[in-house]
Amino acid sequence: MSVNGPLFYVGAAAALAGAVLVVTGRDVRSSVTAFAGFGLGLGLLLLVIGADLVAGLAVLICSGVVPAVVLTGMVLTTDPPGPGDDAHTPRRPMLSAVLRRWPLALGVAVGLTALIIAVAASSRGDWVTGDYPSELLDHGTTATLGRVLLNSYALPFIGAGLLLLTAVVGAMVIARRDRMERDMDRAERDRAEREERIRRRREDRIRAREGRRPGDPGVATALPGEEEEG
């Protein structure tokens, strides 16, 4: 069975466009969205080649697991607008950081890609290629790949399962707050609340001074809360 040419090019174009959008996205959120699109393009590309099981796994991971985990991480690493924060302050645009470094990064990336293609082109004569059994590709590779995984690659397959389990447990252990971090967070929260109280008191005092008229009773006396600030 030969590979469908137009579909291959569509899948390759979708995957490459997604990849380019991932690395040039203005912020991480748009990069994550582009990565999900990249996963779909990659899945189509692998499906056209004839790797249906790997294509399914690639879509599951690139369009499902990675965006979900990264978006969760982004939510947990974003400061909520606190009492002293200005919610309208624009964040530093990531695009500017990309633009500052792009010549070197582009040079290295193009050089490395050219090197890979050159090595592939120079060694192309030594490759042993052949026609794959048509019945395998017509009926999908899932059954055969399952047999290969559970026979030749049984140990790595079990190792991959253990790796996933270890990664999940390790991630929970790493992300858990220890006592020192909890104390630091509490101290930081207390400091922010104290600063907010002082700021509000100062604003009240200014408003009270602006609102009083000359000759009003209590002009010479201290305003409410003024003696507490010191």
Add this chain to the structure above:
Amino acid sequence: MSIGVTHVVVVSALIFGTGVYGVLARRSLFGMLLALQLMLAGACVALVGFARFGDAAVEPLDGMAVAFLALLAAAAEVTVVVAVVLLAYRRHRTVQVDELDELAG
């Protein structure tokens, strides 16, 4: 013109190179993680291509099996890296690698 292993290798090299650019250009840890995933996906495409267009009589679908396991390892990698990023954020209040210079000396 029929599609062959050369086409797949070129596409995989382009995806890999895009990932290299992203790792070098992005300064956010999350952006670098996504670019690393691109590099890994590029390698997986090459593995699948060689498995598909290689000699089936030698080792059937070995490259696809390795790509399958590599994608599983990528899922584990993402989980651990995001946990490490969370830890770094809690200590330094930033996910920009330029500001995480504690080990710079």
